[in-house]
Amino acid sequence: MNYIGIDIGSTCAKLAVLDEEGRTVLQSVQPTGWSSVDVAKSIKEKLLSAGICIEKSRCVATGYGRISVPYAEKTVTEITCHARGAVWIHEMRDGAVIDIGGQDTKIIRLEDGRVKDFLMNDKCSAGTGRFLEVMAATMGLGPDEICELARQGGDTTISSMCTVFAESEVISLIGRGEKKENIAFAVVESIVDKVVSQSSRLHVEDEEVCLTGGLCECAYLKETLSKKLRCQVKADSNGRFAGAIGAALMGMKGR
Amino acid sequence: MEIIKELPEVFEEFAEQRKNSFLAVKKLKDQGVPVVGAYCTYFPQEIAMAAGAATVGLCSTSDETIPVAEKDLPKNLCPLIKSSYGFAKTDKCPFFYFSDVVVGETTCDGKKKMYEYMAEFKDVFIMELPNTQSEEALKLWKSEILRFKEYLEEKFQVEITDEKLKEAVKLQNAYRTSLKGLYEVMKHDPAPITGYDLFKVLYGSTFKFDKGAIPGEIDALVEKIKKEYAQGKMQEKKPRILLTGCPVGGATEKVIRAVEENGGIVVAFENCTGAKSIDRLVEEEAADLYDAIARRYLQIGCSVMTPDASRLELLGRLLEEYQADGVVEMTLQACHTYNVESLSIRRFVNGKKKIPYISVETDYSQQDIGQLNTRIAAFIEML
Numbered sequence: 329m330n331y332i333g334i335d336i337g338s339t340c341a342k343l344a345v346l347d348e349e350g351r352t353v354l355q356s357v358q359p360t361g362w363s364s365v366d367v368a369k370s371i372k373e374k375l376l377s378a379g380i381c382i383e384k385s386r387c388v389a390t391g392y393g394r395i396s397v398p399y400a401e402k403t404v405t406e407i408t409c410h411a412r413g414a415v416w417i418h419e420m421r422d423g424a425v426i427d428i429g430g431q432d433t434k435i436i437r438l439e440d441g442r443v444k445d446f447l448m449n450d451k452c453s454a455g456t457g458r459f460l461e462v463m464a465a466t467m468g469l470g471p472d473e474i475c476e477l478a479r480q481g482g483d484t485t486i487s488s489m490c491t492v493f494a495e496s497e498v499i500s501l502i503g504r505g506e507k508k509e510n511i512a513f514a515v516v517e518s519i520v521d522k523v524v525s526q527s528s529r530l531h532v533e534d535e536e537v538c539l540t541g542g543l544c545e546c547a548y549l550k551e552t553l554s555k556k557l558r559c560q561v562k563a564d565s566n567g568r569f570a571g572a573i574g575a576a577l578m579g580m581k582g583r
Numbered sequence: 584m585e586i587i588k589e590l591p592e593v594f595e596e597f598a599e600q601r602k603n604s605f606l607a608v609k610k611l612k613d614q615g616v617p618v619v620g621a622y623c624t625y626f627p628q629e630i631a632m633a634a635g636a637a638t639v640g641l642c643s644t645s646d647e648t649i650p651v652a653e654k655d656l657p658k659n660l661c662p663l664i665k666s667s668y669g670f671a672k673t674d675k676c677p678f679f680y681f682s683d684v685v686v687g688e689t690t691c692d693g694k695k696k697m698y699e700y701m702a703e704f705k706d707v708f709i710m711e712l713p714n715t716q717s718e719e720a721l722k723l724w725k726s727e728i729l730r731f732k733e734y735l736e737e738k739f740q741v742e743i744t745d746e747k748l749k750e751a752v753k754l755q756n757a758y759r760t761s762l763k764g765l766y767e768v769m770k771h772d773p774a775p776i777t778g779y780d781l782f783k784v785l786y787g788s789t790f791k792f793d794k795g796a797i798p799g800e801i802d803a804l805v806e807k808i809k810k811e812y813a814q815g816k817m818q819e820k821k822p823r824i825l826l827t828g829c830p831v832g833g834a835t836e837k838v839i840r841a842v843e844e845n846g847g848i849v850v851a852f853e854n855c856t857g858a859k860s861i862d863r864l865v866e867e868e869a870a871d872l873y874d875a876i877a878r879r880y881l882q883i884g885c886s887v888m889t890p891d892a893s894r895l896e897l898l899g900r901l902l903e904e905y906q907a908d909g910v911v912e913m914t915l916q917a918c919h920t921y922n923v924e925s926l927s928i929r930r931f932v933n934g935k936k937k938i939p940y941i942s943v944e945t946d947y948s949q950q951d952i953g954q955l956n957t958r959i960a961a962f963i964e965m966l
Binding site for chain 2: 392404405406407408442443444445446448451
């Protein structure tokens with residue numbers, strides 16, 4: 329029997345399939361695009377072509393598009409799944425999970441491997457992947473590129489938390505001839521500051537913290553976050569799949 | 584209400600109450616009964632009742648009139664205040680239209696400043712509600728209640744005698760006692776009915792003008808619920824949620840639904856629709872009824888008070904009596920007092936009571952239903 333976890337986020341849809349022993353059978357990521365219904369269909373085809381029979385597996389869906397997966401046996405929120413996935417990936421029991429997603433950022437406090445408390449940003453894209461994406465696009469860069477370029481910059485700040493206002497700030501910085509790396513630095517700094525201020529509401533500091541979500545492979549973002557939280561933030565290339573892995577594990581638990 | 588009716592039918596009847604009362608209020612006016620409109624749980628109902636007036640709650644619960652309100656009021660203001668002002672200004676609320684006087688209290692800053700503008704087009708009587716619950720505060724509140732009595736006597740050309748007041752006190756106490764008997768059915772685990780059905784009755788009851796008829800109807804309903812419970816008709820066993828915070832009604836019922844559509848059940852309401860306005864009685868045998876009324880109302884625990892010990896007292900009691908597994912606090916956007924107080928509620932619930940707590944901030948729009956569902960579902964999964 330296989331355990332299928334599907335995490336349909338606002339930007340990307342992630343798939344993770346585990347076998348009875350919890351070994352990874354399949355992982356994939358694709359843009360969510362316009363319709364979470366369509367992306368759920370495309371994931372179904374992917375599973376079929378990999379020879380994974382949905383009927384003989386347990387499938388759990390999570391993420392903001394979780395209700396659009398008709399073949400999922402149940403849905404679980406991304407908070408529970410991310411926590412579970414992070415516990416599995418990092419073998420941690422206590423501490424905090426920071427998930428920087430496409431449209432929201434979640435701070436999850438763990439206690440003995442379970443969600444103890446959590447916080448999500450409201451109605452605002454500051455400190456999310458979307459913020460980074462918009463700023464990167466304004467500068468003609470990709471999200472990973474802007475992160476790495478930021479390492480070489482400094483001495484510039486963006487004061488607006490609002491993505492729309494921040495974008496116009498970036499445009500005026502470009503117009504003023506500010507160096508690209510300095511603007512990139514300011515963008516990453518803005519995201520990290522926002523995430524740190526959110527984390528402080530759950531008193532995350534100086535403890536075991538792991539980063540999940542699409543930005544977990546941006547080394548510079550991870551370093552900056554570590555510095556500001558005064559701890560060694562852990563990240564893993566699997567971090568992007570934390571929600572999907574967590575969903576698969578939820579299916580395994582409910583067996 | 585005939586006892587043969589099915590429970591869901593009874594609940595729907597109460598849910599429809601607000602709408603049905605639109606006609607009832609017109610009828611009352613035609614009969615020459617004056618109407619006093621109010622915005623707050625601190626409003627001393629008994630005084631208006633003793634003056635022979637019908638009372639009605641005016642707090643608005645829909646975002647329909649917010650754009651109109653924002654012509655006069657700042658955008659970054661609590662939706663309850665904006666919506667209420669908007670309904671008043673546009674004359675879209677029949678209860679407001681038929682109110683001979685509207686009573687406001689100096690509760691939060693937003694409301695008290697809004698009343699200044701409302702007074703430009705309506706008779707508004709402002710009662711100065713103290714910020715604390717001290718003995719000195721009680722003196723002021725009692726004098727405000729007496730001033731309100733004199734105002735009504737003058738306005739409606741009636742005399743509020745001690746007999747009439749005592750009658751009103753008894754009537755209102757009986758009303759509270761019956762509603763308390765109703766919400767207490769939720770002490771059962773599993774609960775007999777959904778929190779949403781309970782809410783519909785609690786909320787609907789505030790729009791019934793025939794106060795004397797309510798205890799009989801509610802008691803019959805309670806009997807029916809108890810009888811069916813004994814026969815095994817009940818809800819599934821689910822995580823038990825206590826809902827606290829800002830007033831719930833209309834647009835914000837989405838929070839109750841978010842709890843109950845995601846695996847939980849609301850077993851207690853520590854807010855203006857629930858226990859907060861019903862829990863305590865006025866001492867009927869008091870030598871000075873005005874003093875007894877002042878004491879009863881001033882003791883209400885609301886975030887406009889500092890400190891707000893009464894709220895914690897009631898909350899603590901409800902958490903135990905209703906064996907709550909989790910607390911959901913709903914605050915309205917830009918409601919400073921409740922938003923600031925949410926930290927002390929979190930500390931009390933997490934720290935002293937060792938119960939999980941989540942606060943959600945919302946407004947009168949329906950745009951955040953997805954976000955609300957995710958947060959509340961995750962909270963329930965966590966329990």
